[in-house]
Amino acid sequence: MNTVNVKKLSIEGFRELLGSYFFIFPAVLIFSVFYIYPFFKIFVLSLQEWNGISLHGQFIGFDNFQEILQDGVWWMSMWHAAYIALIALTFQNALAFALALSCDRDIRMRKFYRVVFYIPPVLSEVVVGLIWQWILYSGMQNGEHVGLLNYFLTKIHMNHLVHGWLSDPKTALTCIAIVHSWKGFGWGFIILLAGLQAIDRQLYEAARVDGAGAFSIFKNVTIPMMIPVFVMVMILTILGSMQVFVLVLSMVSQGLVYHTEVPVTRILTSMTDTSRFGYACAQGIVFGLILMFFSFTLNKVSKSFKQE
């Protein structure tokens, strides 16, 4: 190594480094206090059998994790969440992207649409739960269907489609997934719209000057520029869908046997109903590790796409 380089490293290089660390210092400080510290505590707890109240838990090593591996209901709940995530990834994001594309251009009333599409995410779960319960209600009163969907189906003479939407295990989860997508597409819409708007208009101009048609522009300019945003929206969708639970509780309560259980409801059951804090913490960690694995895989795959 050159003596010159060593000198650079010691003074100017050091100041450079310090400057860089200044940027991340506040974030890392807050993060360490409010996340890292509890995380270590949680990790320690996951190795214990603790009821949340006693001063000390009982150390049981990796027993909790072993039990999770054999917990059939847990893996079923993971699959349910994955199903909801799948529907969200396809249905919700396709919708969000279609809407974002439509509003990207200079069409009439786009300002109106931009506001309206943000309403579902803003609504409280209370209202969403009440409304959709009413829409999907499967009972009758005085000869008429109470639920809006079934009522509508009878009015257009499609009685054979009338169904116990939330009471039938085969349709309940799908209904929840659709309501979840409905509530969430507003987010995808904003992020994708921001991404579309961030594409330099000059690139479009240049392509048009080169004689490219609309579809070609879409394929060669829009899509490649949007890939990092797509990946981000996909990862956020997966995370948001896997962690769904308030919606599940407000639509089917704790019910329908295990057909509508999702990981977070299982964790809450461990924490409150059965008072097994340690087990709940272990479930949280396993859940997180799986999500991390998928997210990083997705990231890697998308990076290889970019290089092509």
Add this chain to the structure above:
Amino acid sequence: MFPNQYKVAKMFVSILTHIFLMAVAATCLFPLMWMVRSSLMTNDTIFVDKSLIPKAIHFENYYLAWTNGNFGIYLFNSVVYTASVVFGIVLVSSLAAYAFSRLKFPGKNFLFYMFLAAMMIPLPGSFVPLYVLMSKLHLVNTRMGYILCMINVGLSLSIYMLKTFFDKMPSALEDAARMDGCSKVGIWLHVALPLARPAIAVIVIFNTLNVWNEYILATLLLNDQSLMPLQRGLMVFQGSHSVDYPLLMAGLSITVLPVVLVYLFMQKHIIEGLSAGAIAG
């Protein structure tokens, strides 16, 4: 291609697009309209009367919701919390995201993945060690404690989003600024931030909604009613067993308004973001 055919096709696509947009918009507006209509009714008619415009309109529900729910002080608190947390998050996360995107230092990747991992590992029982820690730091039942906690809640996602946007930015402007002798902080303040305006707007919208609707952490960390946010006011209408639906709907309608206003203001920045930035330089 005949010009007429082209025009007809274009009009056809345009009409279809509008029908599609209107249909989706209708499903979004329906709950909102139901909420407002229900807020003007009474408990015994709210589920029975299916009409969109109620027969007897009770505007006083809004007044009752405001007073019974003690909205005055709660609204003040919510505004303080939301403004502080959003400001804090924008500041802290934009600094960190810029560093992760543009600067080089050892441990960069590791730290970034750590923030990412935080988004993915929910800590179900974390409220216990968190509370004990806050108690030791004398931050329980203080506004500052709650604000710091909430900044952390939104940090990972904001850093992730901003870094993605910073990565996409062309570095030409930054290089120019650096050659002009601008410091790192200067580049961050005068070049990166303005260029990332759409992304920052998204983060503001996102975190505003999160903090405004947050309730669990507030109930946990705060004891005095005078420090509680708006969601606490709404709880008054949701008794352990009986729910006062009209007042609850009125309360929700009041609560929804500021968030929508913030969105209206911010979404302009998403749209007018880059074109202005790039040209002005």
Add this chain to the structure above:
Amino acid sequence: MKKMFLTAVSLFFLITGCSSSTKQASTISIWHWMTDRQEAFVKLAEQYEQQTGIKVKFELYAPSDIYSRKIIAAAQARVLPDIFGVLGEKKKLVAFVENGFVADLTEEFQNDDAAWEKSLFEKALDVNRFEENNIYKIKPGIYGVPIDVTNIQMLYNQTLLAKAGVKVPPSTFSEFLDVAMALKRLGIDGLVSGWGEVWMIDCFASNYAFNIMGEEKVMATYRGEVPYTDEDWIKVFNIFKTLRDKKALVDGIVTKGNKYAEQDFALERAAFAFNGSWCVNVYDKMNPDLHYGAMLPPRINMERPMQIWGGAGSSFVVNGMAKNKPMVIAFLKWLTAKEQQAFLARETKNLPSNREALSNIPQVLSEFASSMDMTTHPSVWKYNEAPLVIEAFDKGIQAIIIGEAEPEEIAAQVQKVKQHEMEKQQRQQ
């Protein structure tokens, strides 16, 4: 611009700098979750301050699941208030007592020839009591103060029953099925209940289990001496199969939380409901014209009585590490005295825990009150089932109701979980 920023920052620190108020010498802090009663509590607190000069602060943290979390966190940080509540199963109270968070009130109750103890409903006190030789190894005594009582029964809609020509509510299970079928022919649904919340299923099943085989056999099952595949338990599971086959239940009953079930009954979409005495408040608000009454769940086994779940609705405990215990306990004595209880009963339409406070209460509420002698509750039983077994049991019943499984299958499944739990218990000992 810079000036604005500086003023904003200083204002910010001014606002956030205000931290918690300091506690005065004669203040009692109470944390509770009962939203409906906060107003009434505050009024009582003002009265008490006028009478004694002691300030009482009622702080509300709702809903109840978040309240429980706050209590657990505060316990760990040793900052519990003077008076609070321990929600959930008896085991939770055990944990709090074991760790010194809850004070033993037995002495106070037995003062003056047990005056305080005798003024309250025995069933309500039992929920807060630990008997001699209890399995939790807690020193026997009373550890909590009930401030209201409640029980869970069946409700019936008089108007709808009249449509089917029924003037008197059914008293046996087969009568009940006949009525439900008659109603179904008229297009009216039979029974609705919040069976989306598993504890409600547990309550219903438990009532019938006690009726069919008696408390002793149920306790023996919890001890592991009787398997769930026993024919009496199959009879319990069969109840749900019968209800399903005769279509006596509302569609989607296993997805309904209690609030939605209450809506259904109040809006006359079902003729019967299974709910607790708090429902009177809910139904009256939603439908003042509802003509309904309370009845015990109709018996299957006529040789045994029907025992319903009931006892203390809400109870307060005293912080084991409170500074001035006598002062705190004196307030609780006052709160459960006749006048205050009558006031609370009137204001919040709940049943008082003080025997002498039953005065002007609505008709249906008094029907609930009259059944208090027939109540029992898991908190007063000698043994309790393991939570994982309870979950398998309740979810199994849900499966029977939606037609996915038959009683014998479920019985075998539950027994398997029970055996697993027994083995785990033995390993830990």
